[in-house]
Amino acid sequence: MSKFSIRNWLAKLLLVMTALFAAQSLMAADSPYTLTQQAADKLFGDMKANQAKIKQTPDYLRTLVRQDLMPYVHVNYAGSLVLGKSFSATTAEQRQKFFAAFDKFIEQAYAQALTLYSDQEIQVQKEQLNGDSQATVRVRLIQKNGQPPLNLNFQWRKNSKTGQWQVYDMVAEGVSMVETKKQEWGALLRKEGIDALTARVEKAASVPVTFGK
Template sequence: MKNKSGYWLFCAAFFGLMLMLASVSHALASAVTDGLKTTIDRVINVVTDAKYKGDPQARRAKLRGIIHPKFDYIEMGKRSLARNWRDLSPQERRDFIDLFGQLLENSYAKKIESYQNEEIKYVDEVIKGKYAMVKTEIVRKNDVIGVDYKLIQNGNEWQVYDFIVEGVSLIRNYRSQFNKIIVKESFAELMKKLGKKVKDLEAGTANDKDEI
């Protein structure tokens, strides 16, 4: 009888622990999606705010202020340059991250400015250690666009380090372009092209494609 009692106590403790771990995992997963959703909601609020319609520069500045804390530009920069990152000096790395960050902010802002009351669904999330993916869908009248956000945990924050739009990775796309420019021309030429792209985006004269 004593052994049976101990067995059932062990089972109760074990299942209690499993329930607690499941609860913690769910809370962590929710925190990842909720944090991303909060940022996207804030961005949409700015885009749809009537007071910014006549002042696109103020709107873009407001959007950058919201977007910046949610992006891990260092991680994005390293992944976009891949092996070329190793060849850069500390100053070159800082200069690249600064310029690449401006490019990403302006590119994302330009895309989101075309928002026209589409529904955004948060359909799934996967967490593996310090990495996570949040799957979303942009529902339009005639089609659905899948957008997956890849995030990395930095301290208590989850930051985006890649987007996958309809199966195409933003960082992989940039990596291919950057490597071609560096190999055929030079890193200095890449920086020159990035600078021009940023200026064109800020002036509203660049298209919204992820091309340099």
């Protein structure tokens, strides 16, 4: 083999190895664990930087949730789980209106939950994979004064269309938000239909974020 051929072959090999390394790095960067850590760092960093504004206007937490957390949430999939068997009895327009309301509800619920945060230590544990498209990431909030830690499990799913990992449920101390809302709203959905449920969810989503007295 000539020197030119060897040089050309080595160049191609280096190119392939570089591409493979870049692909592996991208996969690692997009893992549920890494994404959870990334979101947590950004969110709590923004909260610390805006403490005065948050205390004056607690609803500002919704802005932080919208920009730091909601891009990771698979709202439509979570909403379809809440609708359950009733999903097939709805029109595409009805579902879109419900998903839009549910999106705002998740924003409000997460923002309200953040009012309980008081600079606790956050520990993000490595994800537990369930097949190729499901994963669980546990986040532990280390409490002060010797209280036991709070365990939050974030359920992730790889979007079949985009290939991106997204959160579809949060399980706090064994209680699933999706299952809780499915049970809470199920009777209204079966009795009065999705339009009535959408109105209920819109009302819940509009409740201002407040600090406990």
